[in-house]
Amino acid sequence: MALQCGIVGLPNVGKSTLFNALSSAKAEAANFPFCTIEPNVGVVTVPDQRLQILEDLVKPNKLVPTVIEFVDIAGLVKGASKGEGLGNKFLANIREVDAIIHVIRCFQDDNIVHVAGGVDPVFDKEVIDTELQLKDLESVEKKIIRIEKIAKSGDAKAKKELEILQLFKQGLESGKNARAIEVEKEDLEVVRDLHLLTIKPVLYVANVEEGSILTGNKFVEQLREKVKEENAEVIVLCAAIESQIAEFEDQEEKAMFLSEYGLDESGLNKLIQAAYKLLNLITYFTAGVQEVRAWTIKKGWKAPQAAGVIHSDFERGFIKAEVIKLNDYQTFKTESACRENGKISIEGKEYVVQDGDIMHFRFNV
Numbered sequence: 001m002a003l004q005c006g007i008v009g010l011p012n013v014g015k016s017t018l019f020n021a022l023s024s025a026k027a028e029a030a031n032f033p034f035c036t037i038e039p040n041v042g043v044v045t046v047p048d049q050r051l052q053i054l055e056d057l058v059k060p061n062k063l064v065p066t067v068i069e070f071v072d073i074a075g076l077v078k079g080a081s082k083g084e085g086l087g088n089k090f091l092a093n094i095r096e097v098d099a100i101i102h103v104i105r106c107f108q109d110d111n112i113v114h115v116a117g118g119v120d121p122v123f124d125k126e127v128i129d130t131e132l133q134l135k136d137l138e139s140v141e142k143k144i145i146r147i148e149k150i151a152k153s154g155d156a157k158a159k160k161e162l163e164i165l166q167l168f169k170q171g172l173e174s175g176k177n178a179r180a181i182e183v184e185k186e187d188l189e190v191v192r193d194l195h196l197l198t199i200k201p202v203l204y205v206a207n208v209e210e211g212s213i214l215t216g217n218k219f220v221e222q223l224r225e226k227v228k229e230e231n232a233e234v235i236v237l238c239a240a241i242e243s244q245i246a247e248f249e250d251q252e253e254k255a256m257f258l259s260e261y262g263l264d265e266s267g268l269n270k271l272i273q274a275a276y277k278l279l280n281l282i283t284y285f286t287a288g289v290q291e292v293r294a295w296t297i298k299k300g301w302k303a304p305q306a307a308g309v310i311h312s313d314f315e316r317g318f319i320k321a322e323v324i325k326l327n328d329y330q331t332f333k334t335e336s337a338c339r340e341n342g343k344i345s346i347e348g349k350e351y352v353v354q355d356g357d358i359m360h361f362r363f364n365v
């Protein structure tokens, strides 16, 4: 159930450079092959140090990390919501993704053309936001027309829905993203079928020049200031350098290259991990000699549902789960030692799986 992040932004801001870097980011965590489903969808392994820890302890035949997908979406321009620059097609691409990585040009380089003249992250962000909002407004207005008819017949539910839709309409018209419009959680159901673009979770990538990776620059400051109240993450990286980092197969060489830039981790790794969080995902592990494996679930899932990711039988016939915490596994080294020391807890159907849990499911079908 790999979820998708769409890489969105103005033309020529570094989206494809970033996407290519992500796509060639060789599985660091393990020997999971990178594969491309379509030319513009990349399956990217989620780097996770905990897998290495488990590998060292268990020495499995196989190590399987978890993955998410990135989609390289073509650049949007002003007027996209009205079909400019193939806008409608690209907006449809955005509708299909689960979260948005909004790439914003924060690098100064006179050789690289900026579609709007000069580097201006705040302006650029607004151009994209506006196009997405206009498209959302169109969706909301269509639904309003539909629901109005029902409301007129005196249907109470429709009346209530109409009120909520009006709130979205006003918010969007005033330049707000749908995710920033304050409504009750259950009211979100009213717009669920619209798959609004600006309701999807977002994070920003400030694409800076090589010299500003560590320090940031004035453009990054402007962007941070602009998104302050959004509570969104801003990741600073240099896409051009990331694509070079991703080329290294040899981990030592890679580490050396990184340290030349004063980095201890690639920007890509940070981005992938942030994207994973943005999608509201967490990881649990299964650890056997055959295979140590990371599994992706949504935060808040209970044990049977989490088990269902492995196989539907596990969910259907769920009896109980045995759970070891990673640091206990590290301390006692083996599953049996964990058992002897009372570090395996037996959990039932109501157990909410935690990030990093090592799970063993008992089931009967």
Ligand SMILES: Nc1ncnc2c1ncn2[C@@H]1O[C@H](COP(=O)(O)OP(=O)(O)OP(=O)(O)O)[C@@H](O)[C@H]1O
Binding pocket: 009, 010, 011, 012, 013, 014, 015, 016, 017, 018, 074, 075, 076, 107, 109, 112, 207, 208, 209, 210, 237, 238, 239, 240, 241
């Ligand atoms: N951080 C950076 N510093 C300098 N140059 C960069 C940086 N990131 C990307 N570039 C350069 O910017 C140019 C545009 O990059 P890219 O093709 O990735 O943009 P794009 O957003 O995918 O554009 P489009 O929307 O047209 O597909 C390329 O020449 C790339 O090498």
Ligand SMILES: [Mg+2]
Binding pocket: 015, 016, 017, 074, 075
């Ligand atoms: Mg591109």
